[in-house]
Amino acid sequence: MTATPHQRSTILEVAREAGASKTSVSRYFGDERERLSPGMQTRIATAAQRLGYRPNQMARSLKGGHSRLVGMLVADIRNPFTVAVMHGVEQACQAHGYSLMVCNTDNDAARESALLALLASYRVEGLIINAAGSPDQQLQTLVDQGTPLVLLDRELGRTEASVVGLDNALAIDMALDHLQAQGYRRLLYLSEPPEQASPRHVRLARFQHGCEARGLTGHAHDQSLEDTEALSQAIRHFLTEGDSGQKAVLCANGNVTLAATRILLASGARLGETGLLGIDELDWCELVAPGISTLAQPTDAIGRSAVACLMRSQDNDATPTRHRHAPTLIMRGSTRNTRP
Amino acid sequence: MTATPHQRSTILEVAREAGASKTSVSRYFGDERERLSPGMQTRIATAAQRLGYRPNQMARSLKGGHSRLVGMLVADIRNPFTVAVMHGVEQACQAHGYSLMVCNTDNDAARESALLALLASYRVEGLIINAAGSPDQQLQTLVDQGTPLVLLDRELGRTEASVVGLDNALAIDMALDHLQAQGYRRLLYLSEPPEQASPRHVRLARFQHGCEARGLTGHAHDQSLEDTEALSQAIRHFLTEGDSGQKAVLCANGNVTLAATRILLASGARLGETGLLGIDELDWCELVAPGISTLAQPTDAIGRSAVACLMRSQDNDATPTRHRHAPTLIMRGSTRNTRP
DNA sequence: TTGTAGGCGTTATCAT
């Protein structure tokens, strides 16, 4: 009993303490506990207990190549959608005996690149990425080295990987159908700039196509949310033209819904009379009178689905798959048209 | 050029490719690049480039004992406050050359225990924990083994570690001062059960103490939020007694604010006339008319502060410190008393 | 059922 803090004990010390060999201890903590005699098991258990022994995962992974780590790279960790998916991912990882290493790029391509390298250096056995930039090159390298890869929400043109996310086309269709059924005829679609992320592009295109197909008048605004002024003008202009009771705003994601709601309320618009529908469910949507209708993404399912993809591509090097999840319409007052 | 996917290249291969020794390559990727001749440097750089070499962190950590990993264990990853702090932590970690491994316990003590063991097995060099249960024993073991530890938001009685979080007493005092100044006299304090987390306890006690000191009438409700009915009754009962224009509700955290707002609105209460003040700033607080006043926590600062603690306790084994951060009052309509 | 020996990729030590 020394004055210095306990050193971390190793397998060797446990072995000595238990009067056994390293191998036996290794077996005890591995998947071969059964093969050990009961006596041996207790001796090892006691010794390990006394020494506070925990196998060193680093050493373990070095030898066997099993880091038991899954990496997740997200573009915006403060986005509730991201967090909700993360939650599903983490649960699924735990269920499969993996741990999750989450890194946040804050939508910065340079950081993304660095973090990708980092994750690789920890030899993650699978990678789930919600891409900020277009790190195709790096990702392809990882794939070539045998790391299973799943693209979350945002696709990347040149990378061959599984994709998991919302069924964007379906979501837009559901939105348009709902708005039309509620009697709205003039639609304003609000999105962030579509270049940066594939779903934005898909949703926008589908919106325009869908409006035509249904004989609806559709306009789109896709500037950065940072430019509050532009957004504000777009909305105000939309509010002044044509009949009220005919007009509805469709928000491409949760951030947009937040920004748009702010402006709509400031402009004195009455929700419902002016329709408002958002993609992404947020916990405050029911609070803003008369409630904001949303298309909720099945975030948990998406997260689990992503991990399932990873696990599948570990076994057989299967072809990349696509998993498009359907949203759920949550109807509230903001699309209950009082003057249809 | 084989048909099989690229194997991950090792330091040895790079050494061969560059016509150098493992040592030189190691030096190149370590902190001793300077010591190498320019020629050597380029040769290694080129070789590494061509082979797509990245040092294996696992091996690195095995040898040197430096995992370059910080662990963070949070009780509820879907809580925006948690995520905001996480963001600060991650930034600070990156700035110090560390990576962050985040684990979520979902407020489950058993999971917490397991995840703690896990983090230990990855030999994290520091641990930030937002405790769900009371894993004092395990934590003390970690501390004894030399792992710097920081308690986030929630303290633990028997563990000797630094604590970082809100200045709870100050926050309550600020809340009471503000409410009193706005003319509210009867206060209802809404909290989650205080046993589970130390700040809840501190806040509750301070509330009761503070009301007395100021001559305010204070009631408290601290049942689980799951029991919507009980909460609802408490609020409704509070609304019916005494004069309106005198009454205000104080919410102990963001979750409570959400639940309470829901009920207040459903009860037809007019915010402002009935005061509402919440601890934790949420992005929807300005949306719910006439805006919900909050005490915002400096989440980024708290996160950074936590990492700073970690770094400090690595160098010298300094005594545990306490860092209580002051909140910021964001006044909105919900405490602008129209009938003072 | 148990033990022995070698090596995973890296860094540290000691040469040269």
Place this chain on the structure above:
DNA sequence: ATGATAACGCCTACAA
């Protein structure tokens, strides 16, 4: 300035 070599803690043949 550069290299050879021995650990780091563990796992996995192979042997007994």
